Amino acid sequence: MPGPLVERVSLEFEAQEAWPKDVKLFQPYEIEQILLPDNANCLAVQALLKMCNLDFTVEFRANAEAMSPSGKVPFIKVGRFVIAELEGIVQFINGKGISLTDKLDIEEKADLRAYMALVRNVIENAELFICWIDHETYNDVTSIRNGSVYPWPLNHFRNREKRNQVIKKLKVLDWYNKTLPEVHEEMANCCEALSVRLDQNSFFFGDKPTELDALVFGHLFTILTTPLPRNDLANIVRNYPSLINLVKRVETKYFNREDGKNI
C-alpha cells in the first residue's frame, strides 16, 4: 500500500496533468430553481472556462449547494478533484499552467484583485439584498424558486433557513440596514468605477479577457436578463454603455449566442 507521501505526490502529478475530457460543472436547475446571485456566479465560472478554452459539461442538481465543498455554487469536478467558486477554480487552473493573467505585471494583478473584491462586495451583496430582503422580490420570485425543489412543508423551512443565513451575512457586512436608494447608490458607484476602469478598452486589461471580465460578465449579464418584479438594478447597469458592450462582446465571442438579443 502506498504511504501518504506517495499518495500526495501522485495527487500532485494528477493535478499537473492535462485537462481531462469529463470535467463537470455542477449548478442548480437553471429554469426553475436558480437565483440571481447563484446564477451570476455559475455564469462567471462558465465564462472563465470558455475563455481558457477548457471543455466541460454542465450538470444540473437540485442540491448542488449542499454538494459543494465550500457550501457555495458552482463547483467543478476534474478527475479526483472537486473545486468550488471562481477564485478556487482560477487557482486550480493556474496550477495546471493555464492562466489568463500571466501577461499582467504586478500592479495590474493588484488592480485585478481589488476590482474582483469590489464586484464581490458590492454587486453580489446588492443582488442578495434585492432577492432576499426586498419583500416584493422575495415573495414573488425568491421564495417560490428556492423552495421549488422541496415538497411542502419543507420548502418553507428551507426558505426560512436560507433567508436567515443571508440576513446574517448582510448584517455583518452592514448591508441589512440599508434602504433601497442606498443600495442603488452603491451599485451605481460600483458600475461607475468599473466603467472608468474599462475606459475604451475591449476588456479590463487590454484586449485579452481575464477572470475579472468573466466575473463582471456573469453578474451584469444575469442582472440584465433576469426578469424580476423590480428591474432597478438592470436600469442602473444600462446607464453604462461601455459595460453593456463588454457583456455583449463576451456573449458573442464565448457563448456563440446571437448578438445580445436579450440585453
Add this chain to the structure above:
Amino acid sequence: MTSKEKFMLYVYDGDYGLPSINSECIKALLYCSIIEVPVQIRTLNNIKFCTFYSGPCFVHKNLSFKSSNDIVLYLNTLNYNLNVNLNPKQKSECLALTHLVQAKLRSVLEFQLWIDQRNLEEFTRIWYGRALPWPFNSILVKRFKENAINLIESLYPSDYNTEVIREDLQTMVTDCLSSLSTRLGTSNYFFGDKPSTLDIVVYSYVAPLIKLPLPANSFNGCVTLWPNLVRLIKRIDAKYLPGLPKESKYIKIRETTNTSDEEVSYVAISIFTLSAVTLVFGFAITRGIISSRYF
C-alpha cells in the same frame, strides 16, 4: 456655537499608540483629524455615554450617525471631502482597493481579536473588561464576538476548523498586503502627497495588526514583510495622530496583578511547606518514630 451645534464624536478608548481599539472608530477619528473637522471627542468609558451611544457615534444638531461610512457621507455634505482632488480613475481605484481591504483585512482582524481562543481570553476580554464600565464590558464583548463569529461563518459556511480558516486567512492577508504594497510603491500616500480615504481604511486595519500585543499574533510578521506599509502607518501616526502614548493604559494594572500573583504564590509555598512538615511530624509521631513525654 451652542453645544447642540458642535460636532461630537463618541469612540471607544485607544491604547498601545492606537487612537481607538475599534477599526470603525479609528476611521472616523482619523478622517476628522486629517480634514480638520472641529470635533469634540468623547471616550465611551462611563455608564452614561455607554447607555446612549455605541462607538463610533457622530452627533451634530439632532442628527447622529453610527457607522464610519455614514459619518464620512454626512461630512461630505458639509464640504469636508477628502477625495475631492482625485480624478475619476483614482476615485475608481480608491473604491476598488477600499473594498479589497474591507473584504480581506477586516475578517483577519476580527479573527485575531475574537475567534482566536488564546487572544480572546488573554487579551481582548481583559482589555475590554478594564476599559469599559460594568455591565457594558460583558455585553459589548459578547456582541462583538457574535459579530465576528457571524462574519467568519458567512465567509466559510462549511468549515468549522479554526486552523483551516487561519491558513486560508494567512494566504488572503498576504495577497491583499502585497497588492497594497505594490500599489503604494514609494509614494508618501496612495494617491500622491495627500492622504485619501483609502489611506484611512488601510491604517484602520493594518495599524491594530501591528500595534496590539496579541499573545498569538501569527499575522504580525506578515505586515512587517512590507516596509513601505509600515512606513505609511508611522507617517500617519507622526503627522495626524501626534502625542498618542505608546505604552498601555491598561497594561500597568496587569503588571500589578502579575506581581500580586507572585506574592500569592509565596504564601502558597509557605502554606504547603508548613502542611508538609506537619504531615511528616504527625506521621512520625503516630507511628512512634518520634516520641515525647508531652503526648
